Amino acid sequence: MxxxxxxxxxxxxxxxxxxxxxxxxxxxxxxxxxxxxxxxxxxxxxxxxxxxxxxxxxxxxxxxxxxxxxxxxxxxxxxxxxxxxxxxxxxxxxxxxxxxxxxxxxxxxxxxxxxxxxxxxxxxxxxxxxxxxxxxxxxxxxxxxxxxxxxxxxxxxxxxxxxxxxxxxxxxxxxxxxxxxxxxxxxxxxxxxxxxxxxxxxxxxxxxxxxxxxxxxxxxxxxxxxxxxxxxxxxxxxxxxxxxxxxxxxxxxxxxxxxxxxxxxxxxxxxxxxxxxxxxxxxxxxxxxxxxxxxxKKYLDIIVRNIGLQGNQTDIGILFIEKLKEGKLVFEPSVNQLKNLADFNADKILEGKDLEFNDEKDVEIWAKNTFN
Ligand SMILES: [Zn+2]
The missing domain is CATH 3.40.630.10 (Zn peptidases)
Structure with missing residues (x-):
């Protein structure tokens, strides 16, 4: 057309x-x-x-x-x-x-x-x-x-x-x-x-x-x-x-x-x-x-840049997982990438240089609590 x-x-x-x-x-x-x-x-x-x-x-x-x-x-x-x-x-x-x-x-x-x-x-x-x-x-x-x-x-x-x-x-x-x-x-x-x-x-x-x-x-x-x-x-x-x-x-x-x-x-x-x-x-x-x-495959819902993980600097990439909860569709944050995401893009890009995590599980819990 x-x-x-x-x-x-x-x-x-x-x-x-x-x-x-x-x-x-x-x-x-x-x-x-x-x-x-x-x-x-x-x-x-x-x-x-x-x-x-x-x-x-x-x-x-x-x-x-x-x-x-x-x-x-x-x-x-x-x-x-x-x-x-x-x-x-x-x-x-x-x-x-x-x-x-x-x-x-x-x-x-x-x-x-x-x-x-x-x-x-x-x-x-x-x-x-x-x-x-x-x-x-x-x-x-x-x-x-x-x-x-x-x-x-x-x-x-x-x-x-x-x-x-x-x-x-x-x-x-x-x-x-x-x-x-x-x-x-x-x-x-x-x-x-x-x-x-x-x-x-x-x-x-x-x-x-x-x-x-x-x-x-x-x-x-x-x-x-x-x-x-x-x-x-x-x-x-x-x-x-x-x-x-x-x-x-x-x-x-x-x-x-x-x-x-x-x-x-x-x-x-x-x-x-x-x-x-x-x-x-x-x-x-x-x-x-x-x-x-x-x-x-280089787009995410949220990127948190420059976090600390066991003393190393890295990025968190979060994707929402779509789920039915009591018949209603909800978007649950989930960590999809945990690496340098310099060449990724996202809906929301945040700075995380004050954040320090002990392990990957902590990152997952923090992401769920923060972006739910
Ligand atoms: Zn399909």
Whole structure:
């Protein structure tokens, strides 16, 4: 999207975005009111049940020949993709502007979307499903009913493109300035040689155009994941089967623990991805993909610099661990790094030269008491 289109969207986003989906702990119950209030342009159906018997739904919209499959929350505690997807629905339903852009997408694509593929994990706020299975590593074994449902739909639809939506941890940063990786992307590999196949070029081209759009609003905060081949990962296998798969990871921005910005980023990434596929899919932009900087792991919630530990000077790096406590999501501080962190960045950077600790356990106790 060009600057003008992005501005129109940003200026109107607060007015049209899906309401009451602001919490990170997002369950099937939370989205039910939206599912039942969608207009007739959105075709809702049940496609199966989770291990614990919760519904898995599919929403189809658009009338075009290009088939798109997207799913969110295959990791139950990664809700930003779901929130971005509902913003996309609201954009088509509630916002009157950018009619041409919308028509281009709806005439060209049919979009099959599965919000909350892992509703049991969403309720429990876990990455895994109720059997303890990571659905993103179950593509070959298919031990989880959720994995089988996704692959049945995949074989039914035989999509031209898939979007696999996730959240990434705060630790991910973007080289060279170690900004937060507010959004990251991956065009998964199909083999250990990381071959640049025809299909991968198409996936990379979509990501390149999404990157161009998002750089307008979050410059320097978009990263690219390592394309090391994971033999049991969903994206790698779907890509290998010939279904071009775009991995989207929503991340942190400074002070934004509700991930409002990466929710907007996810919505814009989906919209731009669909626009590119609809009107520019013939254009090969895969080379631009390699200009997106790598994701690194050099961002923390808090750094306390220059503390004393057994007589030596070092730094403390703290990450918040997300936990459900009496049904409410809390962020608990935990020591993640205890070393010189000169090349790390953080939300909060404090000076600790008056602090002296006897051992690592003392540091952990102090961090919990101080930042809780
Ligand atoms: Zn994930």
């Amino acid at each position: 060009n600057e003008k289109e992005v501005h129109i969207i940003i200026d109107n986003y607060e007015a049209f975005r899906a309401e009451n989906l602001d919490e990170r702990h997002l369950t099937l119950e939370d989205v039910k009111p939206y599912l039942s209030s969608l207009s007739r342009d959105f075709n809702l159906s049940k496609i199966g049940q989770s291990f614990e018997g919760r519904d898995i739904n599919k929403i189809v919209f658009g009338n075009g020949p290009v088939r798109i499959l997207l799913w969110t929350q295959m990791h139950g505690n990664e809700s930003t993709g779901t929130r971005g997807l509902f913003d996309l629905f609201s954009f088509f339903e509630k916002f009157d502007g950018l009619r041409t852009l919308k028509d281009q997408i709806l005439d060209r694509c049919t979009i099959h979307s599965i919000p909350i593929l892992n509703p049991d994990g969403a309720l429990a706020y876990t990455r895994v499903n109720a059997q303890g299975i990571d659905l993103n590593r179950d593509v070959i074994d298919k031990k989880a009913p959720e994995s089988r449902i996704l692959q049945d739909i995949l074989q039914q639809i035989k999509p031209d493109y898939c979007f696999n939506l996730h959240d990434q941890r705060t630790i991910f940063s973007v080289a060279p300035d170690n900004n937060t990786a507010t959004m990251s992307f991956l065009a998964p590999s199909v083999d250990v040689q990381r071959s640049i196949t025809k299909g991968r070029k198409k996936t990379m081209s979509v990501i390149s155009s999404i990157n161009k759009t998002l750089q307008q609003i979050m410059p320097g905060r978009i990263g690219r994941y390592t394309d090391e081949f994971y033999p049991t990962a969903t994206g790698d296998n779907f890509q290998k089967m010939g279904f071009n798969t775009i991995l989207i990871e929503a991340g942190h921005s400074k002070g934004d623990y509700l991930r409002k910005e990466s929710r907007l980023g996810t919505f814009l990434a989906l919209l731009e991805g669909l626009r590119f596929i609809s009107v520019e899919s013939g254009s090969d932009q895969h080379q631009d993909y390699f200009n997106i900087p790598n994701n690194e």
